[in-house]
Amino acid sequence: xxxxxxxxxxxxxxxxxxxxxxxxxxxxxxxxxxxxxxxxxxxxxxxxxxxxxxxxxxxxxxxxxxxxxxxxxxxxxxxxxxxxxxxxxxxxxxxxxxxxxxxxxxxxxxxxxxxxxxxxxxxxxxxxxxxxxxxxxxxxxxxxxxxxxxxxxxxxxxxxxxxx
Amino acid sequence: xxxxxxxxxxxxxxxxxxxxxxxxxxxxxxxxxxxxxxxxxxxxxxxxxxxxxxxxxxx
Numbered sequence: 001x002x003x004x005x006x007x008x009x010x011x012x013x014x015x016x017x018x019x020x021x022x023x024x025x026x027x028x029x030x031x032x033x034x035x036x037x038x039x040x041x042x043x044x045x046x047x048x049x050x051x052x053x054x055x056x057x058x059x060x061x062x063x064x065x066x067x068x069x070x071x072x073x074x075x076x077x078x079x080x081x082x083x084x085x086x087x088x089x090x091x092x093x094x095x096x097x098x099x100x101x102x103x104x105x106x107x108x109x110x111x112x113x114x115x116x117x118x119x120x121x122x123x124x125x126x127x128x129x130x131x132x133x134x135x136x137x138x139x140x141x142x143x144x145x146x147x148x149x150x151x152x153x154x155x156x157x158x159x160x161x162x163x164x
Numbered sequence: 165x166x167x168x169x170x171x172x173x174x175x176x177x178x179x180x181x182x183x184x185x186x187x188x189x190x191x192x193x194x195x196x197x198x199x200x201x202x203x204x205x206x207x208x209x210x211x212x213x214x215x216x217x218x219x220x221x222x223x
Contacts, residue, residue, distance in 0.1 A: 049217040077220045086210040093202040
């Protein structure tokens with residue numbers, strides 16, 4: 001499993017070091033949110049994006065109605081952008097006095113994708129190079145940024161096939 | 165002499181009680197309950213992520 005945390009953070013970096021606003025109650029909430037963001041699966045994000053691609057969606061429709069067919073779909077180089085924007089509101093007596101925002105921004109550039117769709121499911125994926133850039137920010141200030149290459153074929157867990 | 169000792173004991177006890185009450189009120193204030201009706205609350209919002217895909221021109 002390739003998580004955001006395994007990509008963004010060094011082994012000795014903890015979430016406690018990333019979110020420090022000086023407000024203990026807010027920090028406690030932010031740490032929970034940040035831990036959730038860092039646990040997001042990178043392969044799941046890629047698959048969520050591919051589900052929106054017209055060619056893959058069409059292949060899914062065709063192979064769902066005709067179970068005997070199998071479609072090979074080739075996608076050109078494409079970019080997947082994923083932005084998570086959770087936030088914590090601080091209220092005193094019901095009045096909003098502060099809002100602290102977290103943002104996780106990920107950009108995948110996938111050089112090529114060859115996918116096989118069967119019975120409406122993504123059953124095989126071959127990709128070329130995948131470059132990934134990620135940034136985690138607190139209140140607009142980046143606290144960790146990283147760029148690198150991702151083995152997307154390993155990151156995507158197909159199992160018995162993913163419904164498109 | 166005995167009455168003075170008892171008086172001092174009672175006074176010390178009252179002072180200790182006062183210290184405990186002040187400490188409890190301070191702790192409650194630090195927890196965010198400054199006054200009835202003015203509770204400090206935090207609310208977590210996690211909207212769904214925005215995921216986009218776009219094809220790029222091959223070099």
